[in-house]
Amino acid sequence: MRSLLIVDDSPISRKIIRKLLPPGPFDIREAGNGLECLKLYQEAPADLVFLDLTMPGMDGFETLERLRQIDPQAKVVVVTADVQTRSQERVKDLGALVVIAKPPKAEVVKLVVERFCS
Ligand SMILES: [Mg+2]
Numbered sequence: 001m002r003s004l005l006i007v008d009d010s011p012i013s014r015k016i017i018r019k020l021l022p023p024g025p026f027d028i029r030e031a032g033n034g035l036e037c038l039k040l041y042q043e044a045p046a047d048l049v050f051l052d053l054t055m056p057g058m059d060g061f062e063t064l065e066r067l068r069q070i071d072p073q074a075k076v077v078v079v080t081a082d083v084q085t086r087s088q089e090r091v092k093d094l095g096a097l098v099v100i101a102k103p104p105k106a107e108v109v110k111l112v113v114e115r116f117c118s
Helices: 010-020 034-041 058-068 085-093 106-116
Strands: 001-006 026-031 047-053 077-078 096-100
Touching: 001 034, 001 085, 010 085, 010 096, 010 106, 026 034, 026 106, 034 058, 047 106, 058 077, 058 085, 085 096
Parallel strands: 001 026, 001 047, 047 077, 077 096
Antiparallel strands: none
């Protein structure tokens, strides 16, 4: 089964991504912060990670960097309201597959899952 890890400090944002997923089945786990994300990923890698950038404590940039150190093949989609070009370039440099804007659209979530996790 395809496994997803949804990382966002907002439970509502995590729920929105869940609701917009194309038909599964998926094994879905959620993390409310960067450390929890790394812990869950180390317990069992996920096929695709949805990652928020703005989180208290370890932000999405650092989480992404550490995640890719743990697994250089980790597939990460950044979901953020931060549309600054510099932030987008930075996450691409850190190895994110794509950046999608908050609030995410159903078609976009469906496309990234089909493209990167099929
Ligand atoms: Mg956030």
